[in-house]
Amino acid sequence: MSATSFFSRLDQIFVLLRNWLVGFLPPTMRPAAGVVLAVMAIVCVFPGLFALTTVFERKGLGRMQNRLGPNRVGPFGFFQPVADGIKSLTKEDIVPISADGLVHFLAPLVLVVTVFMGFAVLPMGRNMVLVDMDAGVLFFFAMGAATEISVFMAGWSSRNKYSLLGAMRAIAQMISYEVVLLLSTVSVVMIAGSLSLPKIIDAQNQYSWGLPHWYIFTPWGLGAFIMYAIAATAETNRSPFDLPEGESELVAGYHTEYSGFKFALFFLGEYLAMFSISGMGTTLFLGGWSAPLAALNWIPSWIWFFGKVMMSIFVFIWMRGTLPRLRQDQLMNFAWKFVLPFTLLNLLVTALWRFLGEGWQRWVLCTLILAAAYVLMGRAGLYRKHIGPRSYRYAE
Amino acid sequence: MNVVFYLLAALTIAGGLAAMLLKHLIHAALAVTVAFAGLALLFLQLDAQFAGFAQILVYIGAVAILIVFAILLTHGAELPRGGVFSGTWFVGLAIAAGVFAVLGWAVLQSVHALPQQTAAPAVTVHDIGNALVGSYVLPLEIVALLLTAATIGAVIVAMHEKAGQK
Numbered sequence: 001m002s003a004t005s006f007f008s009r010l011d012q013i014f015v016l017l018r019n020w021l022v023g024f025l026p027p028t029m030r031p032a033a034g035v036v037l038a039v040m041a042i043v044c045v046f047p048g049l050f051a052l053t054t055v056f057e058r059k060g061l062g063r064m065q066n067r068l069g070p071n072r073v074g075p076f077g078f079f080q081p082v083a084d085g086i087k088s089l090t091k092e093d094i095v096p097i098s099a100d101g102l103v104h105f106l107a108p109l110v111l112v113v114t115v116f117m118g119f120a121v122l123p124m125g126r127n128m129v130l131v132d133m134d135a136g137v138l139f140f141f142a143m144g145a146a147t148e149i150s151v152f153m154a155g156w157s158s159r160n161k162y163s164l165l166g167a168m169r170a171i172a173q174m175i176s177y178e179v180v181l182l183l184s185t186v187s188v189v190m191i192a193g194s195l196s197l198p199k200i201i202d203a204q205n206q207y208s209w210g211l212p213h214w215y216i217f218t219p220w221g222l223g224a225f226i227m228y229a230i231a232a233t234a235e236t237n238r239s240p241f242d243l244p245e246g247e248s249e250l251v252a253g254y255h256t257e258y259s260g261f262k263f264a265l266f267f268l269g270e271y272l273a274m275f276s277i278s279g280m281g282t283t284l285f286l287g288g289w290s291a292p293l294a295a296l297n298w299i300p301s302w303i304w305f306f307g308k309v310m311m312s313i314f315v316f317i318w319m320r321g322t323l324p325r326l327r328q329d330q331l332m333n334f335a336w337k338f339v340l341p342f343t344l345l346n347l348l349v350t351a352l353w354r355f356l357g358e359g360w361q362r363w364v365l366c367t368l369i370l371a372a373a374y375v376l377m378g379r380a381g382l383y384r385k386h387i388g389p390r391s392y393r394y395a396e
Numbered sequence: 397m398n399v400v401f402y403l404l405a406a407l408t409i410a411g412g413l414a415a416m417l418l419k420h421l422i423h424a425a426l427a428v429t430v431a432f433a434g435l436a437l438l439f440l441q442l443d444a445q446f447a448g449f450a451q452i453l454v455y456i457g458a459v460a461i462l463i464v465f466a467i468l469l470t471h472g473a474e475l476p477r478g479g480v481f482s483g484t485w486f487v488g489l490a491i492a493a494g495v496f497a498v499l500g501w502a503v504l505q506s507v508h509a510l511p512q513q514t515a516a517p518a519v520t521v522h523d524i525g526n527a528l529v530g531s532y533v534l535p536l537e538i539v540a541l542l543l544t545a546a547t548i549g550a551v552i553v554a555m556h557e558k559a560g561q562k
Contacts, residue, residue, distance in 0.1 A: 103426065135521045138449040145457025149429055152464055156422060168468070171461055178457070195521050 004298075011300040014041070015127050038130045042119045049306075050271040051081035057317045064321035088264035096159060096257050103157035108258065108265035110150035115269050117143045118276040123198050125289045125302030136197040137189060140280055141182055144235065147273065148174050151244075151254050154266070158257035166253025169328065170237060170244035176335040177234035177241075183343045184224040184231065187350040188215055188284045201288035210294040214287040219366040220353050223346040225285040227339055229315075232277045234335070236270065239320040243328055278312035279305070338377060345373050400441055408434030421467050429460040446521050 009016065018037050022030045055070060055078055062069025070077035095104055121136035123129040133139055148171050155167020189195055192203040206213045215221035234241040237253075245253030255266040282288055286308050289301035326334070349366050356362035411431030415424045432455040439448035482488070528536055 133445065135445045135449055142449040142452035145453050148461055149456060152461065153426065175461065
């Protein structure tokens, strides 16, 4: 077996494994069994990744805050998620006496199920997509929108003012930033000309001079990616947009009244949403499973996909360790007065890029428009704030 | 007509009935969400991906949220004293039956108006997009203008109250 065929087999190892396993069944059952196997893989891999990420996050945050982080369970504390899992399984499941039992029970289930559905359309490697849907992008965001109702169900059914306030904040934030999330995606759809995720990756999986044609390396793509990243952070309620569960104000937001395994499900849902939205960002802007250099194409595609997703997760953790939490009015002003206008302008620039055709002119023109808009909007925003030397009444 | 259709139809109708009969307004709103989800699944069962996902995105993601927000912000969640049925429920029933009859009649008539098709037409999202910005661009723009006007109107209504308080 030559080296190239070995690497191309390693690239397809999961597809080959599935076909080998399905081969034991009669031919009529094979398609259904293949789908079941793929679903099982998704349901096993991402919670496993979640367990790894929790310990990674706690150790990373510890390092940023000059402490050790978890270091008691297993070597370097790496079995901490196992201990956490056993703890949440054995804890008593407490439901408040005035809570709405059925809705309270259904909320975490709806959240986890809708979040898992989003993974169905993400291509995790060459030929590794569960359903190649014609309207994959639309499906993904439809599932993302459906999680909002579960947040409301959790907050309302708990009969707790902190839960309800947290849910209201979370929904207001998710709706505001969902607009931006969708509009920044539209730029990519306009250029790729398709709502199918494998087709979007195919459009980016080309190289000139050994460098990839990822959308992040174009002026409009960079703008859209930054807006997407901001909106994704807000959609997943991560710091600095973690007001819905700001523990100094709201105890724990909409999942205050959840304990034991139901709380663990909310935690799982939050991290799975991070994975899926990072996977979507990777697919849209970072070339999905394609290698960053043409010379590195021999490395299996799924390594690139999961590597890029874990890089995005690291950035999420890094921001959590760095930035302070916003105030509710700052959050809303930022969404509607800066991010949304900039995304709309970016959409126009994308259309300009599409119709200027090949050549260096479009690079210069689009970069100039976006840079000028960014600088002018920033200056205008600062000018209105009247920022000057501060005076402290009691400190002087 | 198969088992899946009957299951989805039962889910949709159960959601609609629950929305009408449940005592608590929030429960009714959540039941409407179930009915919306059933409708979306029915669209998907008919291979209408765009309509199905748009139904989920718009109705479950936005309209259902709007309904529960409206209920919570207007303090209307308490059970009204006279029960959930309004005194003029039979008028509502008559109007609903009339609308249903007209729609049903139109759908049944369209069988004769359109030529018989042997195979189901394969409409992709690509075709829908082309049609929207091609032959239907004027209606699309009019709807966009109408929605913009409605949004500005809503903002003005909300601003007026705030200015009056000062």
